[in-house]
Every structure is written in structure tokens, then in C-alpha cells.
Amino acid sequence: MRIAIIGTGVVGRTLAGALQRLGHDVVVGTRNPTETAGREEWAAAHVPLRALGMAAAGADLVVNATNGLASVAALGQVGSEHLAGKVLLDVANPLDFSQGFPPTLGIKDTDSLAEQIQRAFPEARVVKALNTVTASVMVNPAALGDGDTTIFAAGDDPEALQTVVGVLRELGWQDIVELDGLHNARGLEMWMGLWVRLMGALGKPDFNVKLVR
Numbered sequence: 001m002r003i004a005i006i007g008t009g010v011v012g013r014t015l016a017g018a019l020q021r022l023g024h025d026v027v028v029g030t031r032n033p034t035e036t037a038g039r040e041e042w043a044a045a046h047v048p049l050r051a052l053g054m055a056a057a058g059a060d061l062v063v064n065a066t067n068g069l070a071s072v073a074a075l076g077q078v079g080s081e082h083l084a085g086k087v088l089l090d091v092a093n094p095l096d097f098s099q100g101f102p103p104t105l106g107i108k109d110t111d112s113l114a115e116q117i118q119r120a121f122p123e124a125r126v127v128k129a130l131n132t133v134t135a136s137v138m139v140n141p142a143a144l145g146d147g148d149t150t151i152f153a154a155g156d157d158p159e160a161l162q163t164v165v166g167v168l169r170e171l172g173w174q175d176i177v178e179l180d181g182l183h184n185a186r187g188l189e190m191w192m193g194l195w196v197r198l199m200g201a202l203g204k205p206d207f208n209v210k211l212v213r
């Protein structure tokens, strides 16, 4: 699959490397490819960096891995014409660190970042997934609990949801809970309220839950 990852933080870098190793044709979109290419962490990466619109233009799947409070603006720079008809996997969390730790959620309860993205880009097919675990766990679920922990995926478009579920399986996820309806992203994003506190208590980000049912 041709995959464009938007965002060059640890999530963008980790997903790009893993999806490329799985054989996908991956490019990463950034506001300033020259500046980003000069960063130490990208020097060793063998993933092509592109300007935002260029990255998404030829993609089948676009991944939003930008800062959650800037995601709608960042995707605006990608361009709605480059998102129309595409599966848009949103892994971002609208975390607001302006008042320190723990962060609050800039969007919650009656709305979600995923829904805001869907409203801003109505022709994209938004699916929320992977936002509930840290980057290293996203691409290596086997590292925890013998690989038997749970990941969630929520979306309105059944075909887009199955595309994302397929990618999750390729990444090694076995216990995938599908939530019908993008409004369910509210729950996935509000999980952050507990997740950041667990990270504080455990002193590490690499943990996850198993949904026993």
C-alpha cells in the first residue's frame, strides 16, 4: 500500500520505519523537508521526506501523526484535495500541556479530535486507532503480555475500518476491538486521562490493557 505519514515526531518515525519494513511504500510529510532531513533522528532514517501535500498526493492511506492541537491545521496544509476518498488513520491525541503535567484534553466529552478532522475533511474516511498506546508498542505489540493485549479501532466507513484493521494485523495486533462509529473516538481519546496517570505511576510508557470479556 502507498502510505503517507503526516508528522515527524517519534510516532511518525516509528510507524514509518515499521510500515516500510512490512513492505509498504511509505513517505513522510513535514512542513519543511530540508529542515527535518537535517535533524539527527532523521539522518539515519531511510524514509523519503516530502512537503505535506506532496506526501499525501499519491497515497492510499494517510496517517495523522501530528500534534493533536495542531492536527486540523496540519491536515489543512496537506490539502483537502489530497485527502478526499483516502483512508485517514488518526493516531493523534488532543493533549494540552500548557498547564504542565498531567495534560488536559483540548477536546472531549461531546466531541473528539477524530470527529473534528472528519468534519473539516468530509471526503476523507477517518478511522481512529493506535492512539491508546505508546509509539514503540504500536508497532511491536509482542513486547507486552506475550502479545495478547488489546487495541481499538473506531470509524464510520466499514471499508476504511477494515483497511486499518488489516494494517493493525500486519503490525502484529491480534486482539482488535472494532467500534462502529467515529463518535467512539471520544472514548479512545478520553482514555488518555487514565493513560497519562498510569505512565506517571509506572514511570514508563510501555504498557497496555487486555480487555477481558
Ligand SMILES: NC(=O)c1ccc[n+]([C@@H]2O[C@H](COP(=O)([O-])OP(=O)(O)OC[C@H]3O[C@@H](n4cnc5c(N)ncnc54)[C@H](OP(=O)(O)O)[C@@H]3O)[C@@H](O)[C@H]2O)c1
Binding pocket: 006, 007, 008, 009, 010, 011, 012, 029, 030, 031, 032, 036, 064, 065, 066, 067, 068, 069, 070, 073, 074, 091, 092, 093, 094, 095, 130, 131, 132, 133, 134, 135, 136
Ligand atoms: N508519543 C507517543 O508515543 C504517542 C502515542 C500515542 C499517540 N500519540 C499522538 O500522536 C501524535 C504524534 O505524537 P509525537 O509524539 O510523534 O509528536 P508531536 O510532538 O506530538 O507532534 C509532532 C509533529 O506535529 C507536527 N506539528 C506540530 N505543530 C504543528 C503545526 N502547528 N502545524 C503543522 N504541524 C505541526 C510536526 O510536524 P513537522 O514535521 O512539520 O514539524 C511534528 O512532526 C500526537 O498527537 C500524540 O498525542 C503519541
